């Protein structure tokens with residue numbers, strides 16, 4: 534059943550010299566539909582629009598020397614001032630390799646806050662004085678080198694939008710919980726039952742819902758232990774704490 538909601542849209546402002554990169558990706562799929570349906574309001578601001586010189590210069594050579602250019606304070610600060618006028622309650626997040634790791638918890642806080650200003654840099658980075666005065670937090674997508682902050686900004690937007698009411702269908706809320714629950718997903722299968730000699734695990738065809746749930750839980754634990762020992766250790770600690778709270782009775786599951 535369709536439920537009518539009059540939720541305030543999630544409001545994101547992206548400051549970037551490549552707004553077309555953001556707009557191209559953000560007009561497609563789940564995110565694009567959320568924008569069309571008025572659940573997400575996305576704006577871009579191009580710091581080039583705030584330059585005063587004939588070449589619309591947004592970068593300069595680094596003081597102290599060295600290779601690579603640095604984004605200038607003037608145009609970026611003016612762009613951020615415009616972003617703050619449009620989005621006064623938002624934190625300013627600078628996407629940066631020096632940032633704290635972006636993770637589900639940050640996406641959740643952002644979705645609850647309802648607004649965000651994302652600053653995507655290019656070149657070697659931005660003048661430190663912008664970080665000192667205009668930036669609230671720095672987030673990194675991980676330990677690998679990208680060419681700029683636009684793709685990280687899109688990743689953040691995607692992760693946040695899926696947490697907003699109405700953006701996903703029925704699969705949504707349950708799915709959002711599963712990552713916070715701390716285990717990776719179990720394997721999935723669809724028709725046919727057999728293809729090129731590969732069969733769907735028999736338990737999934739059994740109709741035994743208890744056995745299926747137990748198999749999926751065991752698979753989720755196995756894949757987490759193998760692929761992500763860090764998540765596995767955290768999950769085991771969490772299970773042990775839950776066991777103690779229940780006085781050693783029960784298996785630590787939620788139901």
Ligand code: 9D3
Nearest residue numbers: 628629657673674675677678679681682685
């Ligand atoms: C190879 C260049 N590096 C010099 C030692 C520094 C560097 C500067 C600018 C590396 C990458 C970038 C551009 N990256 C981002 O803007 C970025 C990013 C990333 O590269 N990896 C993970 N997360 C992020 S968030 C923004």
